[in-house]
Amino acid sequence: xxxxxxxxxxxxxxxxxxxxxxxxxxxxxxxxxxxxxxxxxxxxxxxxxxxxxxxxxxxxxxxxxxxxxxxxxxxxxxxxxxxxxxxxxxxxxxxxxxxxxxxxxxxxxxxxxxxxxxxxxxxxxxxxxxxxxxxxxxxxxxxxxxxxxxxxxxxxxxxxxxxxxxxxxxxxxxxxxxxxxxxxxxxxxxxxxxxxxxxxxxxxxxxxxxxxxxxxxxxxxxxxxxxxxxxxxxxxxxxxxxxxxxxxxxxxxxxxxxxxxx
Amino acid sequence: xxxxxxxxxxxxxxxxxxxxxxxxxxxxxxxxxxxxxxxxxxxxxxxxxxxxxxxxxxxxxxxxxxxxxxxxxxxxxxxxxxxxxxxxxxxxxxxxxxxxxxxxxxxxxxxxxxxxxxxxxxxxxxxxxxxxxxxxxxxxxxxxxxxxxxxxxxxxxxxxxx
Ligand code: HEM
Ligand code: FES
Numbered sequence: 001x002x003x004x005x006x007x008x009x010x011x012x013x014x015x016x017x018x019x020x021x022x023x024x025x026x027x028x029x030x031x032x033x034x035x036x037x038x039x040x041x042x043x044x045x046x047x048x049x050x051x052x053x054x055x056x057x058x059x060x061x062x063x064x065x066x067x068x069x070x071x072x073x074x075x076x077x078x079x080x081x082x083x084x085x086x087x088x089x090x091x092x093x094x095x096x097x098x099x100x101x102x103x104x105x106x107x108x109x110x111x112x113x114x115x116x117x118x119x120x121x122x123x124x125x126x127x128x129x130x131x132x133x134x135x136x137x138x139x140x141x142x143x144x145x146x147x148x149x150x151x152x153x154x155x156x157x158x159x160x161x162x163x164x165x166x167x168x169x170x171x172x173x174x175x176x177x178x179x180x181x182x183x184x185x186x187x188x189x190x191x192x193x194x195x196x197x198x199x200x201x202x203x204x205x206x207x208x209x210x211x212x213x214x215x216x217x218x219x220x221x222x223x224x225x226x227x228x229x230x231x232x233x234x235x236x237x238x239x240x241x242x243x244x245x246x247x248x249x250x251x252x253x254x255x256x257x258x259x260x261x262x
Numbered sequence: 263x264x265x266x267x268x269x270x271x272x273x274x275x276x277x278x279x280x281x282x283x284x285x286x287x288x289x290x291x292x293x294x295x296x297x298x299x300x301x302x303x304x305x306x307x308x309x310x311x312x313x314x315x316x317x318x319x320x321x322x323x324x325x326x327x328x329x330x331x332x333x334x335x336x337x338x339x340x341x342x343x344x345x346x347x348x349x350x351x352x353x354x355x356x357x358x359x360x361x362x363x364x365x366x367x368x369x370x371x372x373x374x375x376x377x378x379x380x381x382x383x384x385x386x387x388x389x390x391x392x393x394x395x396x397x398x399x400x401x402x403x404x405x406x407x408x409x410x411x412x413x414x415x416x417x418x419x420x421x422x423x424x
Binding site: 176179180182183184197198201202203204206207208 | 304307308309312313314359360361375376
């Protein structure tokens with residue numbers, strides 16, 4: 001590969017394989033600053049980072065990568081969740097038996113189910129710790145207030161995902177946990193009874209409840225969370241990147257009318 | 263009093279541009295459509311037909327239940343008690359957050375496995391987070407049979423004499 005090379009339409013020697021590679025990767029070997037930049041912003045997945053990032057901002061102890069960890073756990077949950085969906089029927093006669101089959105009959109079912117379950121616990125913890133870190137860093141202050149609000153919605157979506165998933169094994173733990181959760185909802189003044197009725201799809205935990213929780217868990221909430229997360233991450237960049245305290249930027253910080261300091 | 267001539271009356275004329283008028287109308291139409299969609303979405307989520315067991319059912323003949331005994335009906339989440347002075351039906355649902363209580367005959371009480379509330383045989387709270395006594399349910403005699411309606415409440419302390 002020619003060093004310092006940039007995408008070019010001119011025919012070059014190298015044959016078919018090279019043309020296929022070029023059709024996918026438009027930049028040359030990343031040994032120049034230009035190609036290194038191209039490697040980042042011509043790649044959908046890498047371009048969540050700006051082309052230039054402060055070393056201070058990607059230092060591990062700055063964020064403990066907790067938001068990224070929550071996002072990575074969400075990816076793991078999506079992959080393992082889709083896998084176990086192939087064996088799980090959201091119906092009263094099948095649900096518990098299917099979960100048991102995943103544990104004892106399906107090849108690799110036990111590992112997929114357990115990775116899904118542990119990653120779910122870990123995600124709730126990671127989101128919570130991420131929030132605590134943002135709070136302790138004071139990174140919720142202007143201009144990042146709106147991202148804090150998005151964060152609260154992400155926390156709610158994460159907790160609801162965890163709660164709706166909990167019912168799906170249809171075991172004693174699930175049944176009574178959902179009994180308690182919907183009784184909590186029923187305690188809301190005025191509309192509590194209606195909320196509980198809508199959540200349960202009736203007056204008691206039954207096949208309607210299982211199906212509702214399944215649709216929320218597998219479709220509605222993951223879509224909501226994905227949408228919120230996209231805006232959340234975009235806002236991190238638009239709000240000037242990860243918050244850095246004045247001593248880390250080497251400049252005095254001025255916040256004028258909620259505008260980021262230039 | 264004669265008729266008032268509207269046209270001659272001095273009404274203030276408010277002029278708004280065509281663009282603004284259309285804008286307001288469009289926004290209003292969109293608002294009505296959005297509100298209607300929201301209402302219908304909630305309405306859609308309320309099932310019109312439920313396949314739940316009926317709330318009113320026959321327990322049995324009253325003389326099948328001896329005085330001083332308790333019948334636990336876990337499917338219906340209900341206890342039927344026959345004391346010295348008569349019958350009463352009591353919900354087995356814990357008044358804290360809705361778990362099902364268990365009857366401990368030897369200890370003469372009900373306990374809740376979720377957060378440890380306990381109740382005496384009349385349903386009064388003995389301990390734990392439960393805020394009030396177990397709810398009573400309507401109980402009656404129809405065609406000589408003992409009948410309960412789990413959706414109809416009954417006052418505490420009521421007993422059915424047979
Ligand atoms: C599903 C849950 C969440 C995911 C996947 C997520 C992801 C991320 C990521 C990847 C970042 C980049 C910096 C970092 O890792 O710290 C970030 C930043 C941020 N997050 Fe979250 N987050 C979530 C929930 C929350 C919650 C619950 C809050 C607060 C209520 C929050 C508030 C913020 C704020 C204010 C920033 C900017 C921090 C700064 O500039 O230093 N996020 N988030
Ligand atoms: S639900 Fe019975 S003690 Fe909490």
